Amino acid sequence: MRSIKPTHLRRRAFPRYLSTTTSAQPHIVPITSLLIANRGEIALRIHKTAERLGIKTTTLYTDPDASSQHASCSPHSVGLGAADGYLDGERIVKLAKQHGIQALHPGYGFLSENSAFAKRCEQEGVVFIGPPAQAMADMGDKARSKEIMTEAGVPCVPGYHGGEQGEAELLEHAKLIQFPVLLKSVRGGGGKGMRIVMEEGEFLQQLKSARAEARASFGEGGEVMLVEKYIVRPRHVEVQVFADKHGNCVALGERDCSVQRRHQKILEESPAPDLDNVTRLELWEKARTAALAVGYVGAGTVEFIFDKDTGDFYFMEMNTRLQVEHPVSEMVTGTDLVEWQFRVAAGERLPLTQKEIIERIQERGAAIEARIYAENPERGFLPDSGKLVHLRTPRVSEDIRIDAGFVEGDTVTEAYDGMIAKLIVRGQDRETAIRRMELALRDYEVVGLSTNIEFLKRLCRSPAFIAGDVETGFIEKWKEELFDPVVVNPEVFVQAALGVFTSHITKDAEPHGESLGFGTNSSERRFLFKSLDVLDPKGGEEVEVSITQKGNNLFDARILRKDEKAQVFENLVSSSAFAAGKTGLTTFFPHTRIETTVIEDPNNDNKLTVFQTGAKTELSLISPAWYERALGLKELRASVAAPMPCKILKNEVKEGDRVTKGAPLVVIESMKMETVIRSPQDGVIKKLAHKEGDKCKAGTILVVFEEEEGAATAR
Known part of the structure; x- marks a missing residue:
């Protein structure tokens, strides 16, 4: 198996990437009507470009998406019924024909890589915005694609890609x-x-798990497995390619997608860091x-695995x-x-030559994309779902872009992938792009479900990431740093107490704190908060805050922390504005002005979310019943609940x-992913x-333990 060693390559001129070998020139037929066969931010993103070009769009939606943004973004939308409706290719093609739609864009999920669906579109005279069905079939089958790449001289990862699919046979190939x-599905x-299977003893169990998940995700045939050598310190580097019907093909730069969890990307950036130009050009050429x-015709991505220990790179898929x-590549190429x-689907030539693309990449610096997911990184990146009770996003500009499918009040359903949005930023160099990304993330505020935003901020501050020392095992390698418990500043507790104090006065309702002689002339309240940081080995810090109002917008605060x-x-000047469970505070502390947003969760009146100085803190406001439990006065029966x-x-x-x-204890499935729920105790x-x-539902009890002395509540 041949591999390319960058250290052995001689520097040479850039290869001639633009060719025009087709004799018959395709007829140019402008696209005027489009069916978008996808959902969420994908559908919205496609609609935005289509609308700019004067193309009439029709969107599709399922029952869980009936009130979604993409369902209402176009003048015409069609319901598909059950949650799996986006996979009903035959019905979608019939709808396109029924409504006289000229072209169909499959987005980048569901049926976008289904060659049979592309072929049906071709048969029915509907322009499929994507590659030819045969190219899709060849590259969609990972075993077949590796045969083609080997014949073409593109290096592939050593492995078994054949038809022997018995457990014993696959184990022998692994040995x-x-x-x-x-292990991965041929349709993965x-x-x-x-x-990843580290040793022989776990092979069969991992094989069964992989097959079950693949069959659930890709249907019949998804259980057919490839077995490949696992590169211990790999980087995931991919190249955006584009080809037209005239024989032209260009590379629009590469993207590093090495920072991942569950084999799924979290951050993508272009250009890839710490990659010499010789290797970069070789990747583009391959x-x-x-x-x-x-x-190939249209947009595609060729993915490579790069071995950090040897400098070799191999074709993956x-x-x-x-x-x-793709927005990362758009940012660095201005496309x-x-x-x-x-334009390619209509028969036009590629808008730019390779030389023009290179010039743009050299001028436009670096870009990074962060995926904003509904998930809980502190709990093993468990997916989450729920209503977006509060949503504030960064300001967009020429260098800050947000592709999103949700707004405040929308529900992120467990039926689909939990990506809420993509945040893309650009800078003149990588360091500037990272700083801009971290600042933009600080402007995000999300309440109602767990997100990975705080984790992404920590990634952007990681010295190893800033240095470009990335690999697919980055999160595991630096988990101690990335998941270090955060000490909550005293000002956060003060602002939380002031927020509750002023909001409950505004609502003319009793507060959760203990009232000391509270009546017409009373001015003091006590609150007991508990930090909900799941990383805290002590189970969450408890802090008592006393607020004394001395005059109009004038307060004293007293904080008592354990030990x-x-x-x-003293003499804190604080003004506030309250509306619908949200309190905005501006408080002048000694030498510091702090602006804070305090959100009271309507689904749990004991929970507060505090956004302050670019950080999110979740607190529980302990009422007397909760206080007794926190002190161990009322033991709850130990149980394990569904996290989603x-x-x-x-x-x-x-x-x-x-x-x-x-x-x-239990194996569950949510958002097409398997998760093992493990015992929190003996x-x-x-x-x-x-x-x-x-x-x-989330929070449903799954397992109950016998009540034993010393047993802890696991919910």
Whole structure:
């Protein structure tokens, strides 16, 4: 298996990437009507370009998306019924024909890489905005694609891509390749159906898990597996390619997508850091070779794995669609790649030559994209869902872009991927882009569900990331730094107390704090807060705050933390504005003016979210009943609850079993991902609340432990 070693390459002129080999010139037919066969920010992003070009759009929606932004963005939208309606290719094609729609854009999910769907569009005379069906079939089958790449001289990762799919046969191939190995579906994508197997003893269990997830994600045939050598210190580097019907093919730069969780990308950037120009040009050339080898047309991404230990790079796969991270390439090339898709589909030539693309990349610096997900990084990146009770986003500009499918009041459903938005920023160099990204993330405010925003901020401040020392194992390598508990500043607790104090006076309702002689002339309130930082090994700090009102907008505050001397702030001048559970505060502390937003969750009146100095803090406002429990005066029966809406795939234990901390209890599925719920303690299983196949809401009790002395509540 051939690989390219950048240190052995001689520097040479840039390869001639632009060719015109087609003799028959395609007829140019402008696109005037478009069906967008996707959802969320994807549909909105495509609609935006289509509208600018004067193309009439029709969007599709399912029952969970009936009130979504994309369902109402176009003059005409059509309902598909159940949540899996976006996968009903035959019906979607019929709808396009029924409504006299000229072209169909599949977006970058669902049917976007389904060759049979592309072929049906061609058969029915509907222009498919994407590559030819045959190219899609060749590159969509990961085994077949590697055969084609090997023949074309594109280096591939050593592995087994054949038809022997028995468990014993695959295990033997894994032994020949040598552990660690990577299992992935021939139809894989987005990390679904992918497992790293470090040693022989765990191979069969991981194989079964990978196959089950792949079958759920990709349907019949998804369980067919590839076995490849697992690169221990890999980088994920991909090249955006574009080809037209005239034989022209260009590379629009590369993207580094190495910072990942669950084999899915979190941050993408272009150009890739710490990559010499010789290697960069070689990657572009191999990517273009891959596209030309299958007669590609349209937008595609050729993905490579780069071995940090050897400097070798290998072809992984080609995504035959426009990808989620395409805005990064748009930022560094000054292009609209959806517009390019329309023009190429209509028969036009590529708008730019390779030379012009290179000049733009040299001028426009660096760009980074952060995916804003509904998930909880502190709990193993468990996906979340729920209503966006409060949403504030950064200001957009020429260098700050947000692609989003949700606004405040919308519900992020568990039926689909939990990506809320994409934040893309550009700077004259990588360091500037990182600083701008971190500042933009500080302006985000989200309440109603968990997000990865605070984690993304920590990533942007990571010295290793700033230095460009990235690899796909980055998060695991630096997890101690990235998940270090945060000490909450005293000003946060003061502002939280002032927020509750003023909001409840505004609402003319009793506060949660203890009232000391509160009546017509009373002016003091006491509040007990508990930090909800799940990283805190002590289970959350408890802090008492006393607020005394001395005059109009004039307060004293006293903070008492465990094992610390009371801290007093005198003569705080604080003004506030309250509306619909949200309190905006401006408070003058000694030498500091602090602006804060305090959000009271209408679904849990004990929970507060505080946004202050670019950071988010979640607190519980402890009422007397909660205080007793916090002090251990009322022990709750130990139980484990569903962390998100889910389906029970398997109960790993039986009633009466004794388990140790960390033992698997239940396997659940949510957002097409499998998650193993593990025991938070040693104990005896008293009750399994649900059987396999049951669907559960978030917070539903799954497992109940016997009450034993010293047992802790696990909810």
